[in-house]
Amino acid sequence: MKNSNIKISTYIFSALAILTLAACSGPQVRYGDAKAVETVTVDYGSTDLQSIAEAMARSLLQTKVISGSKDAPTVTVADVKNKTSEYIDTRVITDKIRTQLLKSGQVRFAVNINEMQSQVDELKRQNQSGLYKNSTISKTGNMQGAKYRIEGSISSIVKQTKDVKDVYYVFNLNLINNETGLLEWADEKEIRKTATR
């Protein structure tokens, strides 16, 4: 009798131990699809970033200035102003656009203002330190200026009631000729997201 009692209690104990281990094994982590549609909240998200960058890059590739020119024109990226009330990293949007344009091989990019410091540092290091062989140095005074620049802005309109929150984004992008100041291309992307309770 005592033996069977001990046996039963051992089984119950081990069953409980297994269940506890299974329950306390922590949150389940899984890799998701980076390109999937994200609908976690109504705020600016990855799908918005991806669709804006793609739409702008594709539209820019079609402009006469780029598609019609024999050599790939040089472009630089200026600021994209965030006129919304959210925190949006606009540099990521322009970096994405720049990557897509570079991959297409139709556009060449010159170093922009944010990257100038590292460019200047590198040139200084090569030319003024006296450490490098003269024939292998990248000489100062040979940087190529950009013929065009890309700049834009993103703004939003947020409307909210007890049950509904509606956010409308509009992203504007312009291609400006640096020398003449003319606007060679402009496009916009509109996004609407609605959250209902």
Added chain:
Amino acid sequence: MKKYLSLLIFLLVVGCSSTPSIKEMTIRMGSTDSVEIIDMRSVVRNGLLTAQVTVKNDSSSNLVSYRFKWLGKNDISIFDDEAWKPITISKGQSASIIGIAPSPDAVDFRVELNQYK
């Protein structure tokens, strides 16, 4: 006899070289049966392949996401997968989806449809 043979060969050649149907150019994932593709056309504009697909929703409001897959010579994919783009189509509404190729190397395309929650 020779006439019939040459006619048969002619028909075979024409049949084998026909352009792919809309169904062949659409890849569906998830439950997208209510969304019908009623038109598909493409043109090379400014050196880039531009595709236009008209979709129609037959059932109640459905949330569908789409993306284009761009193919170069030998049906090889150009660029990584695009991001899924959501589109909301009400019942009976037809919407035009336009895709522009990411590079001049694209010569063909496929449309991928998926549902999104």
